[in-house]
Amino acid sequence: MATFMARRLLTMIPVALLVSFVTFMIIHLIPGDPARVLLGESATPETVAALHHQLGLDKPLLVQYFLWLGDALHGDLGQSLQLAQPVMQAILQRLPITLELGVISLIVSVALAIPLGVLAAARRTTAIDWWINVTSLIGTAIPNFVLGLILILFLAVIIRAFPPGGYVPFTQDPIENLHRLVLPVITLAAGAVAGNMRQIRASMIEVLNQDYIRTARAKGLSRGRVYFVHALRNALLPFLTIVGLQAGAILGGAVVIETIFLWPGVGLLAVQSILSKDYPVVQGIVLLSALSYMLVNLLVDVSYGVLDPRINLSSGS
Amino acid sequence: MATQSDSQIQDQAGGLAPSAAPGKPVRGRGVALRRLTGALQAMRDDPRLICGLVLVGLVLMAIFAPLIAPYPPLKYNPAAIAQPPSPEHWFGTDALGRDQWSRVIYGARISLAVGVGAILLGGLVGSALGVIAGYARGRVDQGISIISDALLAFPSLILALAIAAALGSGVVNVVIALAIVRIPIYVRLARGQTFQVRSLDYVTASRGVGTPTWRILARHIFPNIFSAILVQATLSISFAILDESVLSFLGLGAQPPTPEWGTMISDAQPYLTGGTDPWMILGPALAITVTVLALNLFGDALRDRLDPRTAGRISSASLSSLAQE
Numbered sequence: 084m085a086t087f088m089a090r091r092l093l094t095m096i097p098v099a100l101l102v103s104f105v106t107f108m109i110i111h112l113i114p115g116d117p118a119r120v121l122l123g124e125s126a127t128p129e130t131v132a133a134l135h136h137q138l139g140l141d142k143p144l145l146v147q148y149f150l151w152l153g154d155a156l157h158g159d160l161g162q163s164l165q166l167a168q169p170v171m172q173a174i175l176q177r178l179p180i181t182l183e184l185g186v187i188s189l190i191v192s193v194a195l196a197i198p199l200g201v202l203a204a205a206r207r208t209t210a211i212d213w214w215i216n217v218t219s220l221i222g223t224a225i226p227n228f229v230l231g232l233i234l235i236l237f238l239a240v241i242i243r244a245f246p247p248g249g250y251v252p253f254t255q256d257p258i259e260n261l262h263r264l265v266l267p268v269i270t271l272a273a274g275a276v277a278g279n280m281r282q283i284r285a286s287m288i289e290v291l292n293q294d295y296i297r298t299a300r301a302k303g304l305s306r307g308r309v310y311f312v313h314a315l316r317n318a319l320l321p322f323l324t325i326v327g328l329q330a331g332a333i334l335g336g337a338v339v340i341e342t343i344f345l346w347p348g349v350g351l352l353a354v355q356s357i358l359s360k361d362y363p364v365v366q367g368i369v370l371l372s373a374l375s376y377m378l379v380n381l382l383v384d385v386s387y388g389v390l391d392p393r394i395n396l397s398s399g400s
Numbered sequence: 401m402a403t404q405s406d407s408q409i410q411d412q413a414g415g416l417a418p419s420a421a422p423g424k425p426v427r428g429r430g431v432a433l434r435r436l437t438g439a440l441q442a443m444r445d446d447p448r449l450i451c452g453l454v455l456v457g458l459v460l461m462a463i464f465a466p467l468i469a470p471y472p473p474l475k476y477n478p479a480a481i482a483q484p485p486s487p488e489h490w491f492g493t494d495a496l497g498r499d500q501w502s503r504v505i506y507g508a509r510i511s512l513a514v515g516v517g518a519i520l521l522g523g524l525v526g527s528a529l530g531v532i533a534g535y536a537r538g539r540v541d542q543g544i545s546i547i548s549d550a551l552l553a554f555p556s557l558i559l560a561l562a563i564a565a566a567l568g569s570g571v572v573n574v575v576i577a578l579a580i581v582r583i584p585i586y587v588r589l590a591r592g593q594t595f596q597v598r599s600l601d602y603v604t605a606s607r608g609v610g611t612p613t614w615r616i617l618a619r620h621i622f623p624n625i626f627s628a629i630l631v632q633a634t635l636s637i638s639f640a641i642l643d644e645s646v647l648s649f650l651g652l653g654a655q656p657p658t659p660e661w662g663t664m665i666s667d668a669q670p671y672l673t674g675g676t677d678p679w680m681i682l683g684p685a686l687a688i689t690v691t692v693l694a695l696n697l698f699g700d701a702l703r704d705r706l707d708p709r710t711a712g713r714i715s716s717a718s719l720s721s722l723a724q725e
Binding site: 104 | 546553554555563566642645650651673674681690692
C-alpha cells in the first residue's frame with residue numbers, strides 16, 4: 084500500500100506541474116495587456132507599470148512561471164488586487180465554509196443514493212423502479228441554480244420555513260448554522276443523488292445476476308443480507324470512481340450555489356474575483372481546487388484496494 | 401427548403417438508416433421512405449428515440465425563430481411589464497415588458513449553438529489528438545496523455561469559468577472555454593479506441609502494403625471509432641448546455657439584451673426571491689430542463705443501440721452509414 088501511494092504520488096508530480104502551468108497561463112489568456120485590462124482605460128502608464136511589476140509581467144514568461152511556482156510552493160499565491168490580503172489567506176479563511184457545505188452535501192447524496200439505487204435494482208421493472216428512474220432523470224436535467232431558486236421560492240419565500248440565504252458560523256449559533264445549510268445542501272446534493280442512484284442501480288443489477296448471489300440466496304440468507312452485504316460491496320466499486328468525480332462536480336457546483344444562497348465560501352469568492360477581475364485570487368482558487376481534486380481521486384484509488392482485496396495495490400496493478 | 405433541412409436534421413438526430421445518394425431522385429424517394437419506416441420502427445422499439453423529434457423541434461424552433469416568435473424578442477413594452485402567463489404571453493413578460501416565450505424561442509439559438517459548437521470543437525481537437533496518441537504511441541502518446549491528464553485534473557466548471565473570465569464575456573469565448581475543458585474526454589476515448597483498432601489484422605495488413613499513415617487513419621481508424629465518439633458527443637451536449645447556462649447565469653456568457661436562457665433566469669432571480677413575480681423563470685427553466693432531458697434520453701438510447709455489446713441489434717449497414725455522416 085505504501086509503495087502504491089508513493090508511486091502514485093510520484094506520477095502525480097508531472098501532472099501537478101502541468102496543472103500549475105495551465106493555471107499560471109490563465110492570466111495570459113487575457114487579450115492584450117492584462118495590467119491594462121485590469122486597471123481599465125483611464126489608468127496612467129505609471130500605475131500600469133506598477134501592476135506589471137506586482138504581477139511579475141515585466142519578466143520573460145518562463146521566469147514569471149518559475150517565480151510564481153516557487154512562491155506557490157512556499158504557500159504564497161500572491162496578493163489579491165481587491166481584498167487587501169494575500170490570496171492564500173483569503174482562500175483559507177473561506178475554505179472551512181465551503182468544506183462544510185461540500186462535505187455534508189457529498190455525505191447526504193451518498194446516504195440517499197445508495198438505498199434508493201439498491202431499492203431500484205431490487206424492485207427492478209416495478210413502479211418503484213420507474214419512479215426512481217424518472218425522478219433521477221429529471222433531477223439530472225434541472226440545472227442546480229434553477230432548483231436552488233425554486234427551493235428558495237417555495238421553502239423560503241412562500242412557506243418561510245428556511246432563510247433564503249446567508250451564513251452564520253457554527254461556533255456562533257450551531258442551530259442557525261445548520262438551519263441555513265439545509266437549502267444549499269439539498270440543492271447541491273440533488274443532482275449528485277440523481278446521478279449516483281442510476282450508477283448504483285446499474286452496478287447492483289450487474290452484480291445481482293452473478294452466480295455467488297444465487298448461491299447466497301440458495302443458502303437461505305435474508306434478502307437484506309444478500310443485497311447489502313454480498314452485492315453492495317461489489318456494486319460500490321464503480322460507484323467509488325463516480326464519487327471521486329462528484330467531488331469535482333461539487334466544487335464546481337459550490338460556485339453557483341454559494342452565489343445564489345450568499346454562502347461566503349470559496350465559490351462565492353471565485354465569482355466575486357472573476358467579476359472584479361481579481362486574477363491572482365482566480366488563479367489561486369483554480370490551482371487549489373485542481374490539487375484537492377487530484378488528491379480526492381488518489382484517495383478513491385487507494386480505497387479500491389481496501390474495499391476489494393482482489394486489487395493488489397503493491398504490485399501496481 | 402424546409403423539407404430538405406427537415407430530413408437533414410432527421411439524419412443527424414435519428415438517422416440510423418442508410419443515407420440517400422444525392423442527385424438520384426427516384427431511388428432517393430425509395431430510400432427516404434425506407435429511412436422513415438426504419439426510424440418509426442426504431443422509435444417503436446425504443447420510445448426514448450422519440451426525444452429525437454423533440455430535439456428536431458428545438459432545432460427548427462431555433463432556425464425559424466423569427467417566424468415562430470409572436471413578438472420581437474428585444475421589443476420593450478411599457479404597457480405589459482412583468483405580466484403573468486396569459487393567452488397573449490404564454491410565459492408572461494419580463495421586467496421590461498418583453499415577451500418571455502419569444503425570448504425563449506430566440507434563446508434556443510444561443511444555447512443549442514454553444515452546446516453543439518463546444519462539443520464539435522472539443523470533440524474534433526480531442527479526437528484528433530487521441531487518434532494521433534493511440535496510433536503513434538511512444539513519446540507522442542506520453543506527451544499528449546500527460547497534457548490531457550493535466551486538463552482532466554481540474555474540476556471542469558471551475559476551469560471553464562476561469563478561461564471564460566480571462567477571455568472576457570461573450571458567446572464565442574464561452575464556446576472556447578467549454579471546448580477546452582472537454583478536449584481530454586475525447587483524447588482518452590479516441591486514444592483507447594485507436595489502441596484497439598490499430599492492432600486489428602486488416603490495419604496491420606494495410607500498413608504492411610505501405611498505405612500512407614493519413615490514409616490508414618482516415619479510412620480504417622476513424623470510421624471504426626466514430627460511433628463511440630458520436631455517442632459521447634450526444635451525451636455531452638447536454639452537459640455543455642447546462643454549463644453554458646451556468647456561465648451565462650453568472651454573467652460570463654451572452655450579454656444583455658441578447659435573449660439567452662441562463663441570462664433570463666439571472667434577470668428573473670430578484671423577482672423570484674422577492675416573491676413578486678416568480679413565474680418569470682418558468683420559460684427559461686423549462687426550456688433548459690426539456691432540452692437537457694431530451695438530449696440525455698436520446699443519448700442513452702443511441703448508446704444502447706451503438707454499444708458494442710448490443711450493436712448486433714442494428715445492421716452493419718446502418719453503422720457504416722452513421723460513420724460516413
